[in-house]
Amino acid sequence: MKRLISWLCVLALVLACAPASLAEGQATPKYVFMFIGDGMGNPQVTATQYYLGSIENPDSPYPVPANLSFTDFPYLGMVTTYDASSFCPDSASTATSMATGEKTLSGVINYDVTLTTPFKLITEYAREAGKKIGVISSVSVDHATPAAYYAKQPSRNDYYEIAVQGITGDTVDFLAGGGFKKPTGANRDQTDILELAREYGWIITESNEEVRSLSAESGRVLAVNPVLQDSKAIHYEIDRERLAAQGEDILSLADFVSAGIRVLDNENGFFLMCEGGKIDWAGHANDAATSIHETMALSDAVQVAVDFAAEHPDETLIIVTADHETGGMTIGFATTAYDTHFTYLTRQTISFTDFDGVIASHRDKQATFDEGLAAVETYYGLTTVPDQALTLTEGDVESLRAAWDESMKPAEERENGAQEQLLYGGYEPFSMAVSHIMNNKAGLSYTSYAHTGLQIPVYAMGVGAERFSGLYDNTDIFSRTMEVMGLSK
Ligand SMILES: [Zn+2]
Known part of the structure; x- marks a missing residue:
């Protein structure tokens, strides 16, 4: 009996010393990339692979799919995406799940279902561990998905309040891509968000050249694409390409990932979330070609991270997933x-x-x-x-x-x-x-103009990527990323 008790004591001691799932000495990624294709379910990815394969192999007698930058990642998982309102969730609740490990109602950003208790974000934990934080979106940076990585707001529609939290808070070092939907508030009577950003010491880029020349010395950077399209979003890739052919120079999502890496790189590493937000918009509008080009733009953005990982192979984790499928594409x-x-x-x-x-x-x-x-x-x-x-x-x-x-x-x-x-x-x-x-x-x-309840793929490569295999819930993307990063709640 004594022996059993002493064994139990040793066991308890071992368990107390080692975090439950991170073995002693196990490497943690210095650099973490989290890519979210909004509305990018399996059909959107597969259609893009078949589209590219078809145009790259016009004379092939049999179907040849192409790989996107992430479809041959070594680890693949699937997640359920339902939220506290519905099996067909929205971007606010699903991004909350991925950013905090908690389920909430559709439309809510990082608050519980009673709208009274805010959650703590993975970016806040990463920040406390010394990492710099980047948030990029092809749609406005106050939109639900990017917002969930720096703000807490009972309603996703409070765009100004969300933006103010990003600008006056200390979570984000690099905020980039689209603009602000309500830069002076819902009633246009608040301090302009750019003015506020200047007050809080942000460096605000004003041209493509400035974005392209950003570096680790730039400080805290707010980089809105100088040319925007609808609802303060970056152009749809299909339009960006048409305009590029006419000689217009419009920055892509990939350009912002590249700028983000340069701004954020430091000895403690970074956590960079990048959203391809218009895959969802093309899905709502049942526009397949536009959806495919948006998925290609996200793939190009991921490629920048893959190239970075090739230079930092034992220090980088890349996760590519989505919040939900949009449109019921088939x-x-x-x-x-x-x-x-x-x-x-x-x-x-x-x-x-x-x-x-x-x-x-x-x-x-x-x-x-x-x-x-x-x-x-x-x-x-x-x-x-x-x-x-x-x-x-x-x-x-x-x-x-x-x-x-x-x-x-x-x-x-x-x-x-x-x-x-x-x-x-x-x-x-x-x-x-x-x-x-x-x-x-x-x-x-397509079967719908809204979101659907399909399970969503998670592609992962790099340090700790094996933890993203299997079938699990979107809240586990948070817990598994935390675990791999050696962070605990
Ligand atoms: Zn949507």
Whole structure:
């Protein structure tokens, strides 16, 4: 009995000395990259792999998928994403889960379900351990996902309050990508967020060159892309590429990751969260080609981290995941059955957002349906010329005409019943009709204009990456990252 007791004492001592899961001497990553493709489920990743494989191997008699920068990472896990409101969660609650290990209601950032108790963030723990913190997003930096890595707010819609926490708090050293949705508050009567940032000692970049020349000596940096598109977000990659071909120089998400690494690098390392936020927006709008280009932009951003990891192989952990799937995208459609035509999507050179702009200018001048069809041919390759790969069927033309008639009306005169919601989801009818036709000809489709409850992949490489294998919950992304980093609550 005595012997058993002394063994138990030894065992208790061992357990007390070693953190439960981090063995003595086990390496912890100095550099941690957390990439979140908002709305990037398996279908979005797979469609991008098949799209790239199809265009890179045009003469192959059999399907060849391409790898993205992260699809061949050595460790793959799957997570459930439900929140305290729904199996189909939102970005606020899911980012809260990943940043704090806690479930909460949709719309809530880092508060509990009673909206009274704030949670402590992984970035706060990492900060206490001496790491610098970077937060990058392709959408506005006060949006739910980036916000969850530096702010605590019962409502994700309190954009100004969120931004103020980021700027006046001491969690973030590098805040970059998109701009601010409400820079002077909901009623436009607050101190401008940039003024506040200057007051708090942030270095604010104002040109591409300044972003490109950022370094470890730059200090605390707020780097908003000098050129923004909709809702203070970076351009959709498909539009950025079209504009680049016309000679416009617009910084990409990858450019900000590269700048972030330069700013944050220090002897204690860093934790850098980067969100590809517009995969989600393209999913809501059922725009498959735009979604694929957004996923490619995130893959390019991850590649910057992969290149960095090659120089720091025993010190870097890279995690790539998503918060939830958006749109219920699938590969395969009723009329194409077992066929897919991913190369058709190369004919699309515009996002639904920029095409909405084209439609608006047509509405302003009360253009004809034929002029609308000409725009569709220019930007999507869909044509009324017979016997082409992208020839519009009679049914296609009919649905385009119905959508055109709606789109040419001022918004307040449009039908908005159940049928219109099903067809257009509240978006510009003509854009939606074109996207659905384009998707379906390529052999793709969507089931929703909202988020879905699909499980989400987690790709990991580097120090501690093996801990991200298996099927678990999104809250465990927090606990496993904490554990790998040697941090405890
Ligand atoms: Zn969304």
